[in-house]
Amino acid sequence: MKRYIIGLDAGTTSVRSVVYDLKTHKIVALKRAKIRQYYPHKGWVEQDAEEIFFMLKNTLEDVISEMDRPLDEYVGIGLTNQRETVVAFNKESLKPSHKAIVWQDRRTNDFVDAIPQKIKTKIKEKTGLIPDAYFSASKMKWIKDNVKRASDLDASKKLWIGTLDSYLACKFTGNFVTDTTNASRTMLFNIHTMDWDDELLKYFGISRNNLPKVVSNSEFIGEVKDIGLPLLSIIGDQQSSLVGNGCLSPGMAKNTYGTGCFIMLNTGSKPVSSPKILTTIGYTIGHQTTYALEGSVFSACSALNWTKQNLDIAEDFESLDKKMKALGDTSGVYFVPAFTGLGAPYWDSSAEALITGMTFDTNKYTIMRAVYESMAYNTKAIIDEMTKSNHISLSELRIDGGGSNSKFLAEFQANMLEKNVLTGDSSEATVLGCIYLAGLAAGVLDREKITKLTSPTKCYSPAMDKSTINTLYSGWLKAIKKSTNQ
Numbered sequence: 001m002k003r004y005i006i007g008l009d010a011g012t013t014s015v016r017s018v019v020y021d022l023k024t025h026k027i028v029a030l031k032r033a034k035i036r037q038y039y040p041h042k043g044w045v046e047q048d049a050e051e052i053f054f055m056l057k058n059t060l061e062d063v064i065s066e067m068d069r070p071l072d073e074y075v076g077i078g079l080t081n082q083r084e085t086v087v088a089f090n091k092e093s094l095k096p097s098h099k100a101i102v103w104q105d106r107r108t109n110d111f112v113d114a115i116p117q118k119i120k121t122k123i124k125e126k127t128g129l130i131p132d133a134y135f136s137a138s139k140m141k142w143i144k145d146n147v148k149r150a151s152d153l154d155a156s157k158k159l160w161i162g163t164l165d166s167y168l169a170c171k172f173t174g175n176f177v178t179d180t181t182n183a184s185r186t187m188l189f190n191i192h193t194m195d196w197d198d199e200l201l202k203y204f205g206i207s208r209n210n211l212p213k214v215v216s217n218s219e220f221i222g223e224v225k226d227i228g229l230p231l232l233s234i235i236g237d238q239q240s241s242l243v244g245n246g247c248l249s250p251g252m253a254k255n256t257y258g259t260g261c262f263i264m265l266n267t268g269s270k271p272v273s274s275p276k277i278l279t280t281i282g283y284t285i286g287h288q289t290t291y292a293l294e295g296s297v298f299s300a301c302s303a304l305n306w307t308k309q310n311l312d313i314a315e316d317f318e319s320l321d322k323k324m325k326a327l328g329d330t331s332g333v334y335f336v337p338a339f340t341g342l343g344a345p346y347w348d349s350s351a352e353a354l355i356t357g358m359t360f361d362t363n364k365y366t367i368m369r370a371v372y373e374s375m376a377y378n379t380k381a382i383i384d385e386m387t388k389s390n391h392i393s394l395s396e397l398r399i400d401g402g403g404s405n406s407k408f409l410a411e412f413q414a415n416m417l418e419k420n421v422l423t424g425d426s427s428e429a430t431v432l433g434c435i436y437l438a439g440l441a442a443g444v445l446d447r448e449k450i451t452k453l454t455s456p457t458k459c460y461s462p463a464m465d466k467s468t469i470n471t472l473y474s475g476w477l478k479a480i481k482k483s484t485n486q
Contacts, residue, residue: 001073002022002072002073002074002442002444003021003022003023003073003074003075004019004020004021004028004073004074004075005020005022005075005076005077005078005435005438005439005442005444006018006019006020006060006063006064006074006076006077006229006435007077007079007080007431007434007435007438008056008060008077008078008080008168008431009080009081009237009430009434010052010056010079010080010081010164010165010168011081011082011237011258011259011430012082012102012103012104012258012259013035013037013259014033014034014035015032015033015035015052015055015056016030016031016033016059016431017030017031017056017059017060017062017063018063018431018435019063019064019067020432020435022075022439022444022445025453027428027431027432028067029063029066029067031060031063031066032059033055033056033058033059035047035048035051035052035055036048036051037102038099041107043105043106043109043340044105044106044107045101045102045104046100046101046105047085047099047102048096048099048100049087049089049099049164049167052100052164052168053167053168053171056168057171057172060224060227061227064227071228074229075232075438075439075442075444076231076232076438076441077227077229077230077231077232077438078231078232078235078431078435078436078437078438079165079168079169079172079434080234080235080236080237080240080434081163081164081168081182081236081237082102082103082164082237083103083163083164083181083182083236083238084135084136084139085102085103085163085164086101086136086139086140086143086161086163086164087100087161087162087163087164087166088140088143088144088147088150088153088159088160088161089159089160089161089167089170090153090158090159091153091158091159091160091176092158094167094171096167097147097150097153097159098143098147098149098150100164100167101139101142101143103134104298104340105133105139106340106341106349107133107142108133108138108139108141108142109133109349111133111141111142112131112133112138115131119131119203122199122200123187124273126191126192126199126200127184127186127190127191127200128184128191128271128273128278128279129185129187129278129279129280130276130278130347131187132343132349134298134343135185135186135187136186136188137186137188137200137206138187138204140161140186140188140204141205141206143161144159144205144206145205154207154210159210160211160212161206161210161211162176162178162211163178163182163183163185163186165178165179165182165234165236166178166182166212169212169222169231169234170212172222172224173222173223173224173225173231174225175213175221175222176212176213177212177213177215177221177234178211178212178213178214178234179214179216179217179234179236180194180214180215180216180217180283180284180289181217181235181236181239181280181284182234182235182236183196183281184280184281185236185280187200187204188200188204188206189214191271191279191280191281191291192271194214194289195214196208196211196214215234216284216287217234217235217283217284217285217437218232218233218283218284218286218437218441219232219233219441220232220441230442232437232438232442233434233435233437233438233440234434235283235434237258238256238262238264238294239264239282239292239433240429240430240432240433240434241254241256241262241264241401241429241433242264242282242283242292242433243283243432243433243437243450244400244428244429244430244431244432244435244454245400245424245429245454246398246450246451246453246454247264247266247398248266248447248450248451249266250266250268251265251266251394251395252265252398253265253266253383253394253396253397253398254397254398254399254429255379255398255399255400255413256399256400256401257300257301257400257401257403257404257409258300258402258403258430259299259300259301259302260298260299260300260302260343261296261297261300261375261378261379261403262295262296263294263295263296263379263382263383263386264280264282264292264293264294265292265293265294265383265386265392265394266282266290266291266292267282267291267292267293267392268291269288269290269291270291271291272291272293272392274293274385274386276344276345276347276385277294277344277345277382277385277386278293278295278296278344279292279293279294280292280293280294283437285440293386293392294344295343295344295345295381295382295383295385295386297337297343297344297375297378297379297382298337298338298339298341298343299337299338299339299340299353300378300403301401301402301403302337302339303337303353303371303374304368304371304372304403306339307335307367307371308368311367311368313364313365313368317405318407320365320368320406320408321406321407321408323365324365324368324369324372325408327365327366327369330366330369330373331357331359331362331366332357332359332475333356333357333358333362333367333369333370334355334357334373334374334475334476334478334479335355335367335370335374335479336351336353336354336355336356336374336479336480337353337374338351338352338353338354339353342480342483342484344381344382344385345385346381346480346484348483350484350485351484352483353483354479354482354483355367356478356479357475357479369408372403372406372408372409372412373412373472373476374476375403375409376409376412376413376415377416377472377473377476379397379416379417380416380417380473383397383417394417394419395419395420396419396420396421396422397413397417397419397420397421398423398429398456399413399421399422399423400423400424400428400429400430401429401430404423407460410460411460413460414460414462414463415463416469416473417462418466418469420459420461420462421460422456422458422459422460423457423460424454424456424457425457429454432454436450436453
């Protein structure tokens with residue numbers, strides 16, 4: 001009996017392999033490994049792509065060994081990954097020519113800022129993205145222009161370059177492919193024609209020969225070497241979370257509180273444009289693509305971790321929640337987590353992280369509360385922008401990620417949005433998304449079953465009066481102005 005599906009999650013700070021039991025509909029095994037980040041210059045963030053692959057492969061082998069079940073009981077494997085991160089490598093040896101440039105990296109700020117407005121407009125119209133160093137195209141160009149090994153490989157037509165998923169898929173199966181969601185984050189993929197865009201390729205100096213084949217999010221990719229199981233899905237982590245949260249109908253939205261904060265709203269079968277929000281691909285099943293609006297906060301739980309380390313706070317979520325609630329409020333203290341600039345809806349790469357409003361009464365729990373509140377304020381700003389110009393109403397918000405374990409954050413988020421905030425039994429929606437899609441490809445799951453499996457189990461309802469919400473949020477907007485020097 002085919003009973004298990006494996007999910008691989010190549011995240012920003014760690015990789016993991018999980019086993020999902022189709023009988024109990026629970027994750028029954030998990031292996032995780034941390035990965036290193038390198039900061040060679042201010043604003044630069046790199047990782048070792050080979051290390052990511054070997055760590056992920058090791059966790060895969062370890063979790064299969066721990067389960068101690070015959071391979072013929074496994075349906076297959078799904079893969080989800082950190083998006084926008086770029087790997088350039090030799091198509092013959094599969095050896096990277098340079099460390100992977102991570103999505104957080106800002107080395108191409110000046111190049112992107114100098115893109116002519118005419119080209120910026122075309123990028124937004126064709127790709128749905130607001131030009132930013134966050135996305136992959138400028139990273140790819142930087143590698144081709146600045147890494148001799150890469151340019152030499154390119155000259156001999158041996159250079160492959162793509163997002164992290166394409167490298168991992170190639171290492172696992174031998175097939176150089178990416179999926180529609182990861183492709184849609186490059187600033188090179190036309191989300192209307194569903195193909196690489198020749199005009200944008202020319203501008204960024206990228207050849208089609210450099211890029212992977214684009215596939216859907218739920219299909220046979222290839223057999224994983226040395227394991228003997230099929231890879232049945234590839235999807236970017238935030239889109240995987242959209243599926244894992246069951247947001248399969250237009251108007252449904254999710255927020256993942258992870259390294260960053262990622263809000264995604266399902267808009268159905270047609271792309272919807274918004275001036276300060278990204279239009280992206282939600283997922284592709286068969287020949288049907290579902291689109292989404294997305295807003296990204298670059299620093300969310302990463303800001304939380306920074307604060308914990310620097311303020312020597314080791315409490316768990318429950319204990320910390322109680323201490324933050326006991327404060328009543330932050331007494332006017334605001335934290336703007338612009339460590340690598342501000343994403344949606346501000347789009348200011350020069351914005352600076354700051355804490356404002358401190359007095360002699362301010363303590364470490366005040367600051368921690370301000371950090372949590374910043375996630376809710378940022379989320380409100382993005383959702384307000386999504387809904388104000390697109391005639392889309394938000395009925396509820398489904399949340400996942402590490403930060404969703406904080407009841408304080410969920411309650412405060414519900415208050416700021418004046419909408420119900422919902423969570424499920426598991427905060428693992430990201431990896432569950434690629435698992436569900438693998439099950440869909442194998443025919444062991446269908447959309448109706450996925451909808452049932454993702455039904456929320458906990459609801460946080462708004463309980464704050466409008467006047468207080470307005471007062472608190474106006475303070476946030478003032479803090480943003482200080483961060484952006486407006």
